[in-house]
Amino acid sequence: MPASSKLLLMGLVSVFCFSNPSFAKNYVEGQVIVKFADAHNMDDARVTLDNTFFDVDQAIIPENGIFLVKPITNMTTEQAIQQLTHMDAVVYAQADHYVTKRNTPNDPRFQEQWGLSNPTEGADIRALDAWKFGLGGKDRAGRDIVVAVVDGGVDVNHEDLKENIWVNSGEIAGNGIDDDGNGYVDDVNGWNVFDDNGTVSADRHGTHVAGIVGARGDNGLHTVGVNWNVKIMAVEGASGQTSTVLKAYGYVLKQKQLYLETNGEKGANVVSTNSSFGVDYAKCDSGQYPAWNDIYNEMGKAGILSAAATANMNVDVDATGDVPTGCSSDYLITVTNTTRADKKSSYAGYGATTIDIGAPGTDILSTLPGNRAGTLTGTSMATPHVAGAVAFLHSVASEAFFATVQANPGDAALLVKKLMLSSVDPIADLDGKTVSGGRLNLAKAATVISSHSSEACFP
Ligand SMILES: [Ca+2]
Ligand SMILES: [Ca+2]
Ligand SMILES: [Ca+2]
The missing domain is CATH 3.30.70.80 (Peptidase S8 propeptide/proteinase inhibitor I9)
Known part of the structure; x- marks a missing residue:
C-alpha cells in the first residue's frame, strides 16, 4: 500500500480507535x-x-x-x-x-496482594478489572503463551506454580538425550546455564518472580499471579558474567525461533522475558556493551518483549547509566518500583528517557520455595508485573492484533509496549522521571488491546 493511502486509512480508522470503552x-x-x-x-x-x-x-x-x-x-x-x-x-x-463473570480468585492470600487489587487505596494494576477480559494462558489460536523467567532458577515443583510451568513436550526428562533436537539435553522446563543442564534450582528470588508472573489462580492455594494461567519457562543464568546472561537469553531465543520455524511443533511461544540483574553505572550505548542491545533486538524481532528491572538505588539512570535498563533497544521495557502509596520507591532508579514505566514492587507477596509464600521488595518484584502483563495482553488481544502477531511478531511486541506505556495511570511521582509518567494499569491496556480493530488503532 502506498504511504499516502496508509496515512489516509490510519486517519479514517483512528476515528474509531480511542473512544472511551464505557x-x-x-x-x-x-x-x-x-x-x-x-x-x-x-x-x-x-x-x-x-x-x-x-x-x-x-x-x-x-x-x-x-x-x-x-x-x-x-x-x-x-x-x-x-x-x-x-x-x-x-x-x-x-x-x-452483556453480563460479565466476576473473576475474583479463591486464593487465600489474594487480599494481601495490594499490587494486583486494592480498591480502597488504589496504587494497584487493576487486575480484578483486567480479569473480566480473561485469565491468561492461551492466544486466539489456543496456543500456550510463555514467559521466560531469566533468574537464579524457579521452584518448578512449588504447588502453586507447577501447573503453570512450561513443559518441553518433545523432551524426555533425565535420559541424557536431546530428544527434541533443539541443542539442549533434557531441557524439560527450561535451562540451567551454570550447570549446562536442564535441572533448574529452586531459587528464592526466581520463585518469587515466577509467582508474580503466574502463580496459579483460583486453586485455593497461596497467591495468584498477574496471569491465573500461563506457562513459565525457568532459565537459570542471571548473574556472574555477561556471557552467562547471553547464554540464558540464547536459550530463550532459540526456543522462540524454533517455535516460529516449525509452526509450533517445537520450541516455545515466548512473548516476554523477565530480567532483574544488570551492570550498575554502565553506559549501555557507549559502544562497550553492544551484545546487550543486540540480543534484545534479536529476541524482539522474534516477538519477545523483554521486561527489565532498573537499579535498586535512587539514581537517575539517564545520567548514571545502567545495563540493561539504560540500553536503547526498542524491545526492552524498563521498570521501576512503586509503593502502596502510589509513589516511586525511594530505593529505585528512574530516568525520563531510559525508564519506561512503574509497577508495584514494594512489600509484594508471592511464592517462595518449599510451598511457601512471602513478601519481598525491589524493582525485581515490579518487573514481573510488567512481563506478566505482556503475556496477559497477548491472551486477551483482538483478532486484528493476533493477525499482527502472526504476520510480524516483532511489530506485535512493539505494539504491546506502546499500548502499555500509553495506558498507564499517571502518577505525580513518576512525572518527568519515566517515559510514560505512570504506573501499569492492566485493565486499561486490556480494554484497548481486546477491542482494537486495526493495527492503525494502536498509539
Ligand atoms: Ca532438548
Ligand atoms: Ca531427554
Ligand atoms: Ca494460587
Whole structure:
C-alpha cells in the first residue's frame, strides 16, 4: 500500500480507535427483554404484538410474562425500547445487556496482594478489572503463551506454580538425550546455564518472580499471579558474567525461533522475558556493551518483549547509566518500583528517557520455595508485573492484533509496549522521571488491546 493511502486509512480508522470503552454498546443489538402484563405463553405474547413492528423471539420466563422481542423493521434497540415501553400491554422493556463473570480468585492470600487489587487505596494494576477480559494462558489460536523467567532458577515443583510451568513436550526428562533436537539435553522446563543442564534450582528470588508472573489462580492455594494461567519457562543464568546472561537469553531465543520455524511443533511461544540483574553505572550505548542491545533486538524481532528491572538505588539512570535498563533497544521495557502509596520507591532508579514505566514492587507477596509464600521488595518484584502483563495482553488481544502477531511478531511486541506505556495511570511521582509518567494499569491496556480493530488503532 502506498504511504499516502496508509496515512489516509490510519486517519479514517483512528476515528474509531480511542473512544472511551464505557461508551461502547454493552448490550445485544436488535433484541429487547419485555415483560407483558397478561401474556404467559408464546401464542399470547405474539397476539399482544399483532399489528406492531415487533415479534416474539423467545420465552424467557413466560410464567412471569418475560419474553425476548425483536423488531421486524429497521430500528435501533433504543428506538425499540422506547416504542415498546409506551404500549399498554408492556410492563417494562429493557436492553439485553452483556453480563460479565466476576473473576475474583479463591486464593487465600489474594487480599494481601495490594499490587494486583486494592480498591480502597488504589496504587494497584487493576487486575480484578483486567480479569473480566480473561485469565491468561492461551492466544486466539489456543496456543500456550510463555514467559521466560531469566533468574537464579524457579521452584518448578512449588504447588502453586507447577501447573503453570512450561513443559518441553518433545523432551524426555533425565535420559541424557536431546530428544527434541533443539541443542539442549533434557531441557524439560527450561535451562540451567551454570550447570549446562536442564535441572533448574529452586531459587528464592526466581520463585518469587515466577509467582508474580503466574502463580496459579483460583486453586485455593497461596497467591495468584498477574496471569491465573500461563506457562513459565525457568532459565537459570542471571548473574556472574555477561556471557552467562547471553547464554540464558540464547536459550530463550532459540526456543522462540524454533517455535516460529516449525509452526509450533517445537520450541516455545515466548512473548516476554523477565530480567532483574544488570551492570550498575554502565553506559549501555557507549559502544562497550553492544551484545546487550543486540540480543534484545534479536529476541524482539522474534516477538519477545523483554521486561527489565532498573537499579535498586535512587539514581537517575539517564545520567548514571545502567545495563540493561539504560540500553536503547526498542524491545526492552524498563521498570521501576512503586509503593502502596502510589509513589516511586525511594530505593529505585528512574530516568525520563531510559525508564519506561512503574509497577508495584514494594512489600509484594508471592511464592517462595518449599510451598511457601512471602513478601519481598525491589524493582525485581515490579518487573514481573510488567512481563506478566505482556503475556496477559497477548491472551486477551483482538483478532486484528493476533493477525499482527502472526504476520510480524516483532511489530506485535512493539505494539504491546506502546499500548502499555500509553495506558498507564499517571502518577505525580513518576512525572518527568519515566517515559510514560505512570504506573501499569492492566485493565486499561486490556480494554484497548481486546477491542482494537486495526493495527492503525494502536498509539
Ligand atoms: Ca532438548
Ligand atoms: Ca531427554
Ligand atoms: Ca494460587
